[in-house]
Amino acid sequence: MAAAAQSCFNCCSCFASKPKSSISPTNFPFSFSCPIFNGCNGISVTRTGFSLRTYAKFEKFQGDPSESNLEDITASSVQTQEQTVVQEDEEEDDSCLPSDLEGAVRQSGEASALFVSSGGMRAIVELLIPQLQFLDDEGAQAELWELSRIFLDTLIEETGCQKVRAIFPDAGAAALLKYRWKDAGFGFASLSDRKPVESQDEIVVMVVPDYQMLERVERIASELSDDPPRPLIMWNPRLISEDVGVGFNVRKLRRYFLRSFSTVYSMRPLAAGAVFRCYPGLWKVFYDDKDRPGRYLLAKELVSRPDAEELEIIFGDVEEKSEQGPSLFSQAAGIFSSLNRFVKAISK
Numbered sequence: 001m002a003a004a005a006q007s008c009f010n011c012c013s014c015f016a017s018k019p020k021s022s023i024s025p026t027n028f029p030f031s032f033s034c035p036i037f038n039g040c041n042g043i044s045v046t047r048t049g050f051s052l053r054t055y056a057k058f059e060k061f062q063g064d065p066s067e068s069n070l071e072d073i074t075a076s077s078v079q080t081q082e083q084t085v086v087q088e089d090e091e092e093d094d095s096c097l098p099s100d101l102e103g104a105v106r107q108s109g110e111a112s113a114l115f116v117s118s119g120g121m122r123a124i125v126e127l128l129i130p131q132l133q134f135l136d137d138e139g140a141q142a143e144l145w146e147l148s149r150i151f152l153d154t155l156i157e158e159t160g161c162q163k164v165r166a167i168f169p170d171a172g173a174a175a176l177l178k179y180r181w182k183d184a185g186f187g188f189a190s191l192s193d194r195k196p197v198e199s200q201d202e203i204v205v206m207v208v209p210d211y212q213m214l215e216r217v218e219r220i221a222s223e224l225s226d227d228p229p230r231p232l233i234m235w236n237p238r239l240i241s242e243d244v245g246v247g248f249n250v251r252k253l254r255r256y257f258l259r260s261f262s263t264v265y266s267m268r269p270l271a272a273g274a275v276f277r278c279y280p281g282l283w284k285v286f287y288d289d290k291d292r293p294g295r296y297l298l299a300k301e302l303v304s305r306p307d308a309e310e311l312e313i314i315f316g317d318v319e320e321k322s323e324q325g326p327s328l329f330s331q332a333a334g335i336f337s338s339l340n341r342f343v344k345a346i347s348k
Contacts, residue, residue: 093298094286096278098267101129105147108235108265109154111279115264116159116203116231118280122221122261123233125151128268132236144236145177148207149184151235155205156185165189165201167220169210191216197223205233214239218257234261263305272315273299275306285311287318 098104108125115123132144148166156164164186168174174190186205189196191213197204197220204224209217217239224230239253264279273287274296283305286296300306300314 094296105150109151111265113158123264124261125235125265163202165204167206209237211239
């Protein structure tokens with residue numbers, strides 16, 4: 001994780017997302033070519049694209065914005081466009097944030113490719129967005145699979161690797177997607193397969209691995225560590241169930257297994273801001289910019305993921321400096337306080 005000490009600007013100025021949402025603010029393109037590291041397994045990363053200059057609030061990822069919020073975001077976009085003409089070269093605090101969900105998925109694919117190309121072996125990508133957490137909702141799984149396809153395609157495009165294996169939670173999903181995605185440039189398998197990984201596979205991606213298959217997940221990870229070692233990426237893992245409670249198995253998972261992984265991409269919207277990390281950048285805590293709806297200001301950068309107690313302190317400091325008074329910062333601090341005992345328990 002030493003590379004995490006580099007600035008987020010180094011990561012995000014090279015990573016270009018491709019927003020599709022019709023409600024995203026105006027973007028201002030700049031063309032460039034940014035060669036990255038040549039790394040393991042003969043994988044190289046080179047990309048061209050454009051950087052985003054205006055970024056929507058993460059609440060947008062939780063559903064359609066209200067009419068009033070849309071007006072605020074549109075007004076903020078116009079204001080930002082005017083500022084960009086005058087201050088084109090000035091970087092904003094939230095310049096590293098994606099503009100929409102699809103852009104976040106592409107950005108996570110690029111961060112994963114960079115991690116693998118620089119020699120990384122075990123990575124986690126987490127998009128902690130409500131609409132991706134409740135898979136029982138109608139159409140939620142279909143949307144999740146489509147987003148995983150974007151991630152896999154981006155990973156292949158950025159690394160140039162043609163031997164990527166995608167492992168899905170169950171055989172039914174793997175078979176259905178293999179039938180639908182006949183043009184896919186990656187192999188299909190499921191956690192329930194007798195032999196989900198082949199010897200020729202160079203990169204393995206577990207899509208939404210579930211805690212019920214934890215034993216299989218750990219076994220596959222162990223096999224990939226053998227000679228020759230091959231990278232394993234867990235995309236949006238769900239290895240801890242709220243229904244299970246904090247027991248020995250959860251503590252063991254946190255202590256021995258998950259700690260062997262590097263979180264190369266994390267995006268978590270909060271009540272009054274967001275927590276974000278994009279490899280090789282630092283962890284960043286943002287809070288709402290009250291003067292520009294839909295924008296963020298940087299509260300703090302950290303080398304490691306902030307825990308609940310650190311977040312409570314950070315948002316408490318922001319509230320003290322804010323003229324708004326309690327507002328949403330108190331709500332956020334309350335959430336962190338209630339989670340603090342749970343986080344400490346599973347970290348022991």
